[in-house]
Amino acid sequence: MKKKREKNVSISGSETLLKSLLEEGVDTIFGYPGGAIMPVFDALYDYRKELNHILVRHEQGAIHAAQGYARASGKAGVVFVTSGPGATNTITGIADAMIDSTPLVVISGQVVSSLLGTDAFQEIDIVGISQPVTKWSYQIRKVDNVSWAVAQAFHIATTGRPGPVVLDFTKDAQLATTNYYYQKCHSIRSYIPSPKANPENVRQAAELINAAKRPFALVGQGVELGNAENELRSFIEKAQIPAAWTLLGASVLPSEHPLNKGMLGMHGNLAPNLKTNECDVLIAIGMRFDDRVTGNLNEYARQAKIIHFDIDPSEINKNVSVNVHVLGNVKTTLPAVESLLKTAKHEKWIESFDIVNQEEYDKVIEPEIYCNREAISMGEVVRTVADATNGDAIIVTDVGQNQMMGARYSKWKSPRSFISSGGLGTMGFGLPAAIGAKIGMPSRTVCLFCGDGGMQMCIQELGTIMQSKVKIKIIILNNKYLGMVRQWQEMFHNKRYSETPMLNPDFVKLAESYRIKARKVSKRDDLEDAVKEMLAHNGSYLLEVDVEKKGMVFPMTPAGTSVTNVILEK
Amino acid sequence: MEQQQLYTVTVYSENHVGLLTQIANIFTRSFINIESLTVSASAINDVHKFTITCFSDVKALDKITKQIEKKVEVLKAYYYTEDEVISREIALFKISTEGLMAIDAIENLVNKFNAKILEVNRQYTVIEKTGVQDEIKKLYETLEPIGILQFVRSGCVSITRSKYEHLSDFRLTIDDF
Numbered sequence: 001m002k003k004k005r006e007k008n009v010s011i012s013g014s015e016t017l018l019k020s021l022l023e024e025g026v027d028t029i030f031g032y033p034g035g036a037i038m039p040v041f042d043a044l045y046d047y048r049k050e051l052n053h054i055l056v057r058h059e060q061g062a063i064h065a066a067q068g069y070a071r072a073s074g075k076a077g078v079v080f081v082t083s084g085p086g087a088t089n090t091i092t093g094i095a096d097a098m099i100d101s102t103p104l105v106v107i108s109g110q111v112v113s114s115l116l117g118t119d120a121f122q123e124i125d126i127v128g129i130s131q132p133v134t135k136w137s138y139q140i141r142k143v144d145n146v147s148w149a150v151a152q153a154f155h156i157a158t159t160g161r162p163g164p165v166v167l168d169f170t171k172d173a174q175l176a177t178t179n180y181y182y183q184k185c186h187s188i189r190s191y192i193p194s195p196k197a198n199p200e201n202v203r204q205a206a207e208l209i210n211a212a213k214r215p216f217a218l219v220g221q222g223v224e225l226g227n228a229e230n231e232l233r234s235f236i237e238k239a240q241i242p243a244a245w246t247l248l249g250a251s252v253l254p255s256e257h258p259l260n261k262g263m264l265g266m267h268g269n270l271a272p273n274l275k276t277n278e279c280d281v282l283i284a285i286g287m288r289f290d291d292r293v294t295g296n297l298n299e300y301a302r303q304a305k306i307i308h309f310d311i312d313p314s315e316i317n318k319n320v321s322v323n324v325h326v327l328g329n330v331k332t333t334l335p336a337v338e339s340l341l342k343t344a345k346h347e348k349w350i351e352s353f354d355i356v357n358q359e360e361y362d363k364v365i366e367p368e369i370y371c372n373r374e375a376i377s378m379g380e381v382v383r384t385v386a387d388a389t390n391g392d393a394i395i396v397t398d399v400g401q402n403q404m405m406g407a408r409y410s411k412w413k414s415p416r417s418f419i420s421s422g423g424l425g426t427m428g429f430g431l432p433a434a435i436g437a438k439i440g441m442p443s444r445t446v447c448l449f450c451g452d453g454g455m456q457m458c459i460q461e462l463g464t465i466m467q468s469k470v471k472i473k474i475i476i477l478n479n480k481y482l483g484m485v486r487q488w489q490e491m492f493h494n495k496r497y498s499e500t501p502m503l504n505p506d507f508v509k510l511a512e513s514y515r516i517k518a519r520k521v522s523k524r525d526d527l528e529d530a531v532k533e534m535l536a537h538n539g540s541y542l543l544e545v546d547v548e549k550k551g552m553v554f555p556m557t558p559a560g561t562s563v564t565n566v567i568l569e570k
Numbered sequence: 571m572e573q574q575q576l577y578t579v580t581v582y583s584e585n586h587v588g589l590l591t592q593i594a595n596i597f598t599r600s601f602i603n604i605e606s607l608t609v610s611a612s613a614i615n616d617v618h619k620f621t622i623t624c625f626s627d628v629k630a631l632d633k634i635t636k637q638i639e640k641k642v643e644v645l646k647a648y649y650y651t652e653d654e655v656i657s658r659e660i661a662l663f664k665i666s667t668e669g670l671m672a673i674d675a676i677e678n679l680v681n682k683f684n685a686k687i688l689e690v691n692r693q694y695t696v697i698e699k700t701g702v703q704d705e706i707k708k709l710y711e712t713l714e715p716i717g718i719l720q721f722v723r724s725g726c727v728s729i730t731r732s733k734y735e736h737l738s739d740f741r742l743t744i745d746d747f
């Protein structure tokens with residue numbers, strides 16, 4: 001290991017932090033200043049060229065933007081916030097990043113260490129608060145620990161199963177000076193990021209797949225996090241295994257890949273859900289059997305032998321007991337198993353997916369994406385955008401019906417192209433995440449589908465778009481309802497629409513007040529033209545589409561029931 | 571539901587502040603009551619050891635120990651049934667010396683219960699008893715009629731019936747990762 005030392009250069013803890021970030025390849029920071037982090041922002045003033053700071057409008061926006069940045073770019077997202085309320089405002093996003101395995105390094109200011117424990121102004125125990133929702137949380141109280149802590153933070157956040165890390169940085173440590181040196185962290189004795197697969201398990205997994213008549217692969221974000229898209233394709237192609245994806249695994253396989261049979265879960269495609277209970281070998285790859293995917297576990301894939309590829313040992317046998325587990329990064333475990341696979345065909349089995357999916361197409365998909373009801377449907381908006389972007393855009397969604405429609409009817413050609421809040425389902429995620437995604441991948445078009453409700457949960461970030469000149473395409477699917485909750489009320493609560501109708505502001509005027517070009521569409525005939533205009537515009541654009549008020553997302557498997565209990569229509 | 575029984579969970583970790591609450595939280599999240607908890611050094615340099623007892627089952631403990639191991643500063647977590655470990659607790663009793671004399675029980679106590687007298691004065695006597703929980707309970711019941719002025723019992727400390735700290739194996743292989 002090489003040590004970088006700049007002899008006799010004594011610099012502040014704040015500057016040490018910035019130099020350390022540069023060593024880790026950071027070039028973008030999302031943040032918001034305040035008293036306890038002012039020395040860091042002061043130091044940043046001299047590093048404006050190297051470190052692009054995006055001033056958000058609320059710390060929740062900073063975290064979600066950093067998440068979008070990390071998910072699109074594959075790099076850790078970095079956030080600066082002040083102590084107290086600045087730090088607590090990040091908690092929702094940190095929890096979101098934890099459950100969705102997104103690498104973040106969050107640096108919060110803290111009161112001077114002599115005041116710790118005295119209920120000082122804006123003192124909060126952010127390490128204690130964040131511990132249950134971070135991979136690691138650490139308070140830097142001594143200037144000599146700054147570069148060490150940053151090195152640990154990046155190692156922990158980005159290796160193994162990624163996740164958020166919090167560094168709570170006391171003001172005195174920011175101000176004190178030290179001799180700067182930086183040493184990257186490559187290992188921590190008590191931390192095993194990627195356990196090694198047992199060769200016997202690798203052999204058993206291959207044996208099960210080779211003997212399978214009806215193998216079925218479930219693909220999750222783990223493949224994207226391991227940059228193993230090619231390995232996955234090669235694996236499923238060799239043994240001709242039909243595959244379906246979780247919400248976060250949406251863009252792992254190209255939409256048009258012949259073995260891509262669609263989405264899993266509560267609002268997933270029909271064949272993937274039904275076939276889960278017909279396959280003989282179920283191969284889970286970098287996914288965690290979330291209840292939104294499995295439904296009732298007692299009726300989940302009981303007939304199948306189950307193989308689970310995952311990097312996180314705590315996911316094995318957590319929700320579903322498996323026959324064989326293959327621990328480790330799928331980038332290496334997939335090829336290891338593949339090398340023992342025989343080529344296979346499974347033509348009939350693969351075709352059976354298409355037959356079932358055709359039923360869904362006729363009953364659900366076609367009427368949704370080529371709608372002939374009077375009002376515009378959400379699905380046709382998503383389809384229009386997918387057609388116009390040719391599957392090349394990064395699609396970001398908020399949470400609710402817009403999210404499910406965005407996932408179901410978008411098209412993708414390359415990985416890291418779908419960004420949504422999965423495990424936590426955080427409304428308000430979409431707008432800041434789209435901003436972050438665009439900053440992380442400036443060459444790509446970023447389209448956000450957002451509900452009228454969720455849009456108003458981080459709507460202040462329109463200011464960030466204005467100030468930082470971010471160019472994203474915002475599509476509000478305005479049904480004037482908290483649509484997904486309304487759908488459940490219609491189905492399970494006797495149409496008692498308790499607190500779900502929404503009186504909304506004029507989104508177009510609102511956008512215009514932030515100098516964002518905007519347009520509202522209420523007629524089907526204007527939709528395509530508006531989408532074209534939006535995409536052609538060199539800058540951010542907000543397109544509000546009046547969609548049917550009481551649209552439904554189908555198919556639907558009601559919570560807690562079997563994956564085969566799929567409702568296709570009202 | 572699998573049968574609940576008393577398990578000993580051993581966690582090996584770095585000696586860092588804040589780990590105790592994180593480990594305790596994992597039990598809380600799974601709604602498992604910790605019966606006793608002690609933190610001490612282990613036979614391995616710089617490695618700390620949590621000894622936790624709780625009523626639970628294999629399935630739950632399998633998940634819990636993996637959750638504990640996910641913490642960056644934790645090296646390894648294991649769980650054992652009662653017969654896989656040798657366990658002891660220590661209890662201190664303070665009783666009135668007068669009362670103790672009245673029932674003439676001192677010799678009996680020392681012999682039968684294998685207890686120790688730590689301090690005697692006119693006012694009170696302090697008795698120490700090391701043993702398994704049941705033995706301590708029996709002594710408590712014996713002394714109760716005299717009137718126990720103060721009582722305290724330690725958490726459980728345990729040692730496995732295997733030759734070395736289990737972690738020793740882990741440390742041999744850790745370089746492989």
Ligand SMILES: Cc1ncc(C[n+]2csc(CCOP(=O)(O)OP(=O)(O)O)c2C)c(N)n1
Nearest residue numbers: 400401402427451452453454481482483484
């Ligand atoms: C922060 C937060 N609060 C509440 C919810 C519960 N929730 C899930 S979907 C939904 C409705 C979303 O409404 P809208 O944003 O208009 O989207 P739509 O479903 O109409 O497309 C609500 C309230 C949530 N997921 N997140």
Ligand SMILES: [Mg+2]
Nearest residue numbers: 451452481483
């Ligand atoms: Mg809505």
